[in-house]
Amino acid sequence: MTLFNSRVSTYQMNYFMRANVNSATVKLQEASKELGTGRHANLFKELGPRTASALQMRVTETTTHSFVTANKVLASKLETTLTATNSIRDTIGSVLEISLLNLTRPNTGAEAIQAEARAALESIVGSLNQSFNGDHLFAGIKSREAPMTRWEDVNADTGFSPQAVIDSIVGSGPPDTATAATMIADIHAVFESNYTADPNMNFEATFFGGTPLLDGSGAANARVTARLDADQELDYGVQGNDLPFREAMRGLAMLASVDVSQISDQATYQAWMQEAVDTLASASEGVLKITTDVGFQQEVVETATERLEDISIIQKLQIARLENVDVYEVSAQIASLEAQLQASYSVTARLGELSILNYLR
Template identity: 50%
Template sequence: MGWTISRVSSLQLNQFNRQHVARATEALQRAGQELATGVKADLFADLGPRAAIALTLRAREENTQTYITSNQLLDSKLEAMLASVDAVRGQANDVLKNTLVNASRPSTGANALQSQARAALESTIASLNISYNGDHLFSGTASDRAPLTRWEEANANTGLSPQQALLDIVGSGPTTLPEVEAMIDKIDAFFDSSNTADPDRNYEATFFNGTPLLDASGGASNRVSARIDEGQKLVYGVQANDQAFRDTLKGLAMLSVTDVSEIDDEAVYARWMEAVNNALSDGIQGGLQSASAIGFNQQVVAVTQTQLNDMSLVQRTQISNYESVDPYEAATKVSNLETQLQASYSVTARLSQLTLLNYL
């Protein structure tokens, strides 16, 4: 009786079968992952050189999403700024209605103007001192601190309160035309920050704490800005030391430190009220321009957001084309690999039961 001995040993056959099972198991795991996630498990192996394109697209998409998120925050800031500016205008307008009625001589409601102006002044300061996510919106680039000192609160740098600075100018109130003109000039110098004789008695020293309008070299200070897209920057800073707010605060302050109903001289009264009305009117008009500028910036952000969302859609579609797998193809691949593994396991089990004694 003769024997035929195979050149492949049972050990080699077993090892070969184990390697095949290991490769099939790994392939099944990868196919299962692709079926579950919908994307290729090994991007570089599947795409080769084209994987670099997919990675570039993904980096662009991440950058786009960063702009979209930051623009959403910016839009919320602009909305809060617009609400505050409108509130300031509304408060000033309510006072102006009564000052116009009492423009030439005290009449209806003149004795209540001081208390009304004081309440409007406090509300205006509160509106301009708002913050969003820790940033004070009307402080300019110095957004870590509130832009305005409270009316009766002493400024930490000058030791003066805005109220005291104005009371030192007005005293018990104007009594003659030369006196009223001198007071108005000093009040203008305070709110224009042009008092060089006593720098502490300036709006940007005692009242305003944010970024000055002019830097140390005398040039315009940088305004708050944001990059809303690649290569597109939006300057949107509105500050509490802009002319509109200084005019509004000046008109309200002049009423707050003086009970105009007690001014006896008609000419003095009319001149004081003329200055108050001019300041409030200029402030309201300037506030309207500020509100329009904020609204325009909101439109710019909205248009940019639309463009970014459209770009994101295109990029995500392109990324999907590179990275996604066909779910039906992935399911078929999983099914085929499962069948192969089942067959391999079956053969392995049958081989493990075979011995030489079975043939003797």
């Protein structure tokens, strides 16, 4: 007959108890971390093959969040652009109003038109030099530098100021209708950037230093664009050399360079004022069209942002289903582990009191 005598030493028992305590302590720490973060402490172990899906969802959500953030910045840019264009239109309107009152002959206030036009030029240049986060909104792709030269400032590249360019054409003012027509044609050529007498006097040489409308081959230069999401791109760039702004500055330049109240010939006066008024009226309509376009672009950006925010909510819910823990289950697990540790500590303490001396007492 064979007898099996299984004995466990006190040392072995203590070793097993310490191992159990260490294991329970590690589990308790992980459970506490999960309860604090709401996510699995060891995501890869918990998800297994689904880990790749969770990581891909994270990448997708990060991209979506980046688009939402960029779109909100773009919305602020467009709002600043809209404010600037509205200000420009109001400025044009104020000069146009006083010019219409003096269209056929100099009436009360005609002597103030020149000063009003110069002040309007300064205001429009200031609006077109608006920047947002270091980017000049009306400069086109070359957005790091202010695009417009102030009326009296000399452009370092050409050696002319806008005022000097116009004064070189107008001089002391038109003496007759024929000369007025020639001056008007030359000023028009300057603002169309095809003034052949001196190309340095052209609008895109002295007045405007941003992205030209056309490249060297005569093709249209690219506009500033923004990607609203992975599949949608928006051309939103408005430039200081766009026709409505050039017309505004051309009409104002005609009035700022001449004191119309001093033009003695009635026909010459009417020809000069009619051209300036027609140009400013066309500019006002053109700026209104730009303002409308910017408003439409704002709606496009807002719609895209709302769609992305809705998608983001769904993506976050999907990620949460994979990564988040059941807090009630984790709380119950923590309570169980705490009870287990308390029991282990109690048993360990009692084992520590066992000895042959205590037994012989």
